[in-house]
Amino acid sequence: MNIKYEWIPDENIECCRELCNELMAFQKSKTQVSPERFDSMNFDTRMVPSVQKALYNHIIVAKHDDDIVGYVYSNISPKEAYNNEFATFFDLSTVDGKNVGCLSQFYIKEAYRQYGIGSTLFDKSMEWLKQFEDIHDYFIFVSNGNENALEFYKRKGFAVSHEILDGFITVLRGSR
Template sequence: MKIHYEVISQNDISTIKNLCNELMAYQQSKAHIHPEWFDNMSFETRLAPSVKGAKENFIIIAKDGDVVVGYAYSNITSKYIYSGGFATLDPVDFFDFDSVEGEDVGCLSQFYIKDEYRGAGIGSVLFERSMDWLKSFNSIKDFFIFVSNGNDGALKFYQNKGFSVSHQILDGFITVLKKIK
């Protein structure tokens, strides 16, 4: 296994389409609260619109030779984009807007590594490079990660990296983690 990392442009996001769809299936397999909400989640409904709606994007991939085995997608976006419907018809606010300094937030929005490559340090590299990118924006003070229910491994990983549980939304469907710069 010879892993190398590449930053890709938003024009090349189709490179991670299959991995994004694997992430949605993985999250659904772990979920114990509304797993059916993942039925309509895919690259086309989650990643592509997020990239298009963000002010800034950072996509880093991990490759074993020519095969993409993992990725992390981070963005800078208006905090108000996180108000509205999510897999339901009910509007939901992902956090208390008054608790967020400034207009924009930094989010580690998607993060996935193929099962056979987990535990090899790839996640730590993807995470650190994503956080370095997010921290490079001096105006951004609040960083968020949204973890789907049942994904206890991801929750522990992010907590070990200094993120704290802020709250849950959608009756526990998503746990919101936060770190202040």
């Protein structure tokens, strides 16, 4: 399978709309806690605001021929960005420094899973995040019910830190 990986500048995130919306639907289909929370989550309410609020963004898409079949979105943001009206994602006092790295969104179309695309996207994301020498804490937020994602991130060296929103999200943490 001929998969190409391409960096997407912030102004071209529209190409991720369909997959981001698929991700939200996928997460809702897996969740066992508060699935209604996903009713208002989509590209316009999740990805666009996150890209706008982050200090730095990194979006990589996986393409099969000209079709985007997966993407990963990572960012560097002030740690205070994760204490908002939706939730407090982690204890800010435990973060070394003023900013954190986050693997924010990650999705691969079902027919393209199990070909190593996820590992490649993950590695490209972590490579980018680790370029920031002042960033020591990395977070991934996994919706409940998505056990495959949870196990994938654990195999990649992330550890479960805690749950938030009564188990709606599992917070994983890694460090430099």
